[in-house]
Amino acid sequence: MLFLSLLLLTACHRSQEPLRLEGEVQGSYYSIIYYDTQQRDFSPQIDSIFALLDSSVNLWVDNSIIRRVNSGKDSVVNHLFVDMYNKSSQIKQYTNGCFNCEIGALVNLYGFGFKNRVDIVDAQIDSLLVPIRNSQISIDCEGESRWTIRNRPQQVEFDFNAIAQGYTVDLIARLFDQNGLESYLIFVGGEVIAKGVKPNGDHWTVGVERPAADKYDQPNIETAIYLDDMSVVTSGNYRKYYEKDGLRFSHTIDPATGRPVSHSLLSATVVSRESWYADAMATAFMVMGLERSLQFIADHPEDTDIQAAFFIYDENGQYSTYATPQFMQLIKEQ
Numbered sequence: 001m002l003f004l005s006l007l008l009l010t011a012c013h014r015s016q017e018p019l020r021l022e023g024e025v026q027g028s029y030y031s032i033i034y035y036d037t038q039q040r041d042f043s044p045q046i047d048s049i050f051a052l053l054d055s056s057v058n059l060w061v062d063n064s065i066i067r068r069v070n071s072g073k074d075s076v077v078n079h080l081f082v083d084m085y086n087k088s089s090q091i092k093q094y095t096n097g098c099f100n101c102e103i104g105a106l107v108n109l110y111g112f113g114f115k116n117r118v119d120i121v122d123a124q125i126d127s128l129l130v131p132i133r134n135s136q137i138s139i140d141c142e143g144e145s146r147w148t149i150r151n152r153p154q155q156v157e158f159d160f161n162a163i164a165q166g167y168t169v170d171l172i173a174r175l176f177d178q179n180g181l182e183s184y185l186i187f188v189g190g191e192v193i194a195k196g197v198k199p200n201g202d203h204w205t206v207g208v209e210r211p212a213a214d215k216y217d218q219p220n221i222e223t224a225i226y227l228d229d230m231s232v233v234t235s236g237n238y239r240k241y242y243e244k245d246g247l248r249f250s251h252t253i254d255p256a257t258g259r260p261v262s263h264s265l266l267s268a269t270v271v272s273r274e275s276w277y278a279d280a281m282a283t284a285f286m287v288m289g290l291e292r293s294l295q296f297i298a299d300h301p302e303d304t305d306i307q308a309a310f311f312i313y314d315e316n317g318q319y320s321t322y323a324t325p326q327f328m329q330l331i332k333e334q
Contacts, residue, residue: 016097016200017039018033018035018198019033019034019036019039021046025168026050026058026164026168026188026189027060028165028190029189030186030189031187032046032184032185032186033184033185034176034181035181035182035183035198035199036183038157038235041080042175042179045175046172046175049171049172049175052102053080053168055080055163056078056080057080057081057084057158057164058164059159061159065077065078065081065261066081069081069149069152070075070157070330074164075148075150076146076147077139077147077148077282078147079147080283082147082255084101084164085158085160087163087167087267087277088163088280089198090201091146091277091284093162095284095288095296097254097256098254098284099162099280099281099284100255101155101159101163102135102156102158102159103132103255103258104138104156105132105157106125106132107159107161107251108251109124109128110251110260114252127155129257130154130155131155131257132156134200137149137150137151138150162235162280162283163197163276165189165191165192165275165289166231166233166276166277166278166279166280167187167276167279169192169193169275170275172186172188173186173193173195177195181195182195183195183197183198183199184196185206185227190233190234191231191275191279192227192228192231192233193227193230193232193275194206194228195229196228196229203226203332204227205224205225205226205332206224206225207222207224207268208221208222208232208234208269208310209222209236210222210312211266211319220262222312223310223321223323223331223332224332225331226330227271227330229273230271231271231274231275231277232270232271232272232274233269233272233282234267234268234269235268235279235282235285235286236268237252237261237265238268252287255287256258261286261287263290264289264290264313264314265289265290265293265311265312266313266314266319267311267312268282268309268311269327270272270282270305270306271308271326271327271330273308274305278305281305281306285309285311290311293309293311294311297309306329307326308321308326308329309324309327310322310323311323
């Protein structure tokens, strides 16, 4: 009886210890913390998820599917590519074009992709905008695990970076859910999802970064929220930009104009059940700007996945913030 009791106490103690996985992926950093009474190591399965994303939609992998498609070398894609395209198309329609995964050529033109920036003239931008606006791309299923892209103009290139890391977070969360994990936090490149509470009852807490004056500045926390069975994603224009003639140009490209956005919104944070959705909507809000984003939220009260939102914007040279009532309920007392 004593031996059995000791075994139970040891198992209980071990179940309270978090397991951690960390490393570099998709040009960024990931950190995963989870509690598992069986103390299982999920790193092989997670590495497989990373490898699948890299081989499918990573623009920095030479022979990835997306690179072959964009270069015209191939038109055959896999299920992951199709799913990300369908999700992106859904958000494109929902936001009236503020989100668009077909502007990869514009992203590269400005040097925010894997190509170096060159001097840009309006004629170059306009020559890319016409086929993007008139795009009639379709993806046809031609058998098990085989889809073919049709009607892609040469100037239209795919770019899933606005949802790829959120999508990755969701895949890892699905892996954990399928294996019965009830407490975890997954962070990939800034996209976060958390489930349950820690064994001691503490909530997972996530900080929202304050916009930096320079992309090399150390991050500082503007506010912190409790996260329970939800994802949070922040999109901002203060880490990725280029400067020319004393002006700063954001990496957020407005699909309507083909040019970097120029408004006062510095960052948009969205809390949602799925990370890919929060990722996409935060990007769309960065295109819209503050006033249009708030109006969009007000016009879609049925969409509970965008009601908890937080915005940081420039007001006469000073940082100002706006939090929706739903987001205010999540804020951790400082």
